[in-house]
Amino acid sequence: MDKRKALIVDDSSLARMMVRKFFSESFKDWDLLEAKDGDDALALVEGQTLHLALIDFNMPGMNGIDLSEKLLEKHPDLSIHLVTANIQERMQLRAESIGIGFIKKPINQEKIVAAMQGLKG
Amino acid sequence: MFRLSELEEDALKEFFNMGLGMAADSLSQMVRNEVLLTLPKLKVVPYEEAARMLVENQEEKLVAVRQNFRGELAGTALLIFPGTESLELVRTLLNEDIPLEVVTELEQETLLDVGNVILNAFLESFTQMMHVEFEFESAEFLKGSSRFLLDITSHLAAQRQSLMEGADEDEERAFVLMMDFKTSDEEDAQHTLSGFVVLLFSHQAMLILKRELEVILSGL
Numbered sequence: 001m002d003k004r005k006a007l008i009v010d011d012s013s014l015a016r017m018m019v020r021k022f023f024s025e026s027f028k029d030w031d032l033l034e035a036k037d038g039d040d041a042l043a044l045v046e047g048q049t050l051h052l053a054l055i056d057f058n059m060p061g062m063n064g065i066d067l068s069e070k071l072l073e074k075h076p077d078l079s080i081h082l083v084t085a086n087i088q089e090r091m092q093l094r095a096e097s098i099g100i101g102f103i104k105k106p107i108n109q110e111k112i113v114a115a116m117q118g119l120k121g
Numbered sequence: 122m123f124r125l126s127e128l129e130e131d132a133l134k135e136f137f138n139m140g141l142g143m144a145a146d147s148l149s150q151m152v153r154n155e156v157l158l159t160l161p162k163l164k165v166v167p168y169e170e171a172a173r174m175l176v177e178n179q180e181e182k183l184v185a186v187r188q189n190f191r192g193e194l195a196g197t198a199l200l201i202f203p204g205t206e207s208l209e210l211v212r213t214l215l216n217e218d219i220p221l222e223v224v225t226e227l228e229q230e231t232l233l234d235v236g237n238v239i240l241n242a243f244l245e246s247f248t249q250m251m252h253v254e255f256e257f258e259s260a261e262f263l264k265g266s267s268r269f270l271l272d273i274t275s276h277l278a279a280q281r282q283s284l285m286e287g288a289d290e291d292e293e294r295a296f297v298l299m300m301d302f303k304t305s306d307e308e309d310a311q312h313t314l315s316g317f318v319v320l321l322f323s324h325q326a327m328l329i330l331k332r333e334l335e336v337i338l339s340g341l
Binding site: 011012013014015017018020021058059060084085086087088089090091105106 | 128131132134135138139140141142143145146149155156158159160249250337338340341
């Protein structure tokens, strides 16, 4: 059976390393794709089947909401979660308004597990 | 000479990012408006250069809330607004219709409260990721021209005497984190605020931060 695929998009190396560690330790049945910004992410996922995306908001170039909207155009079934230090209510409402989840930084294993719950298939 | 690796700098930026996220959330609840955050700029520079950076491109009149912190991690956090912005913040927080002279009277007290909430939220975020302990001193209100702000340097110089015991004077550096923030309602100038946060750390504190960063990164 093919592994499921998750995408992490964050301009912080630390944030990506933390997510990578959680996946390598606890989610071995997943492949993790990593991108440092929106353009990088869009190029990386071209032609891929994705199941979960964890996306930072404040990045160089396009922000996480804009990137999520672009990803949803091509991957309407993708489960996307905004992972951000910007924990203001309006940011959460903005995520909600486009139908994506919201995770407060710092991310941890429990938050990833919660994001995985309810995934199709 | 003290240096952070690229990865260590990246990690510190991310911690600061989380700190400002917490602080912005507190501020947004106070002003009942969204606070927009820029990407953090992190620089490691001597104190004197830090002071120059503070006044660069700023209006003559500046207002700052300064929060010193002591303990294992020692340093100074500054929340800085251009003078006109600070009055606008006070007006937004209290009542937009109150007269200017009343706003001015309440400026210091209100900004100290705001600064205390914001800087505490900011600094406490460090403890989420690092095993460091520190205590806050009382927040101080500072107001004046760029020239006056430079006088902060001499105040810092007095403070760092106690922080720098045994340290090589040539190795003095400050972390200067400059993150701009502003409220979203740009079309209505009366409701637009902007400012930035600066952190100054003693040499000793920087060594502690570096040690903590090494521990965190080695576990990844």
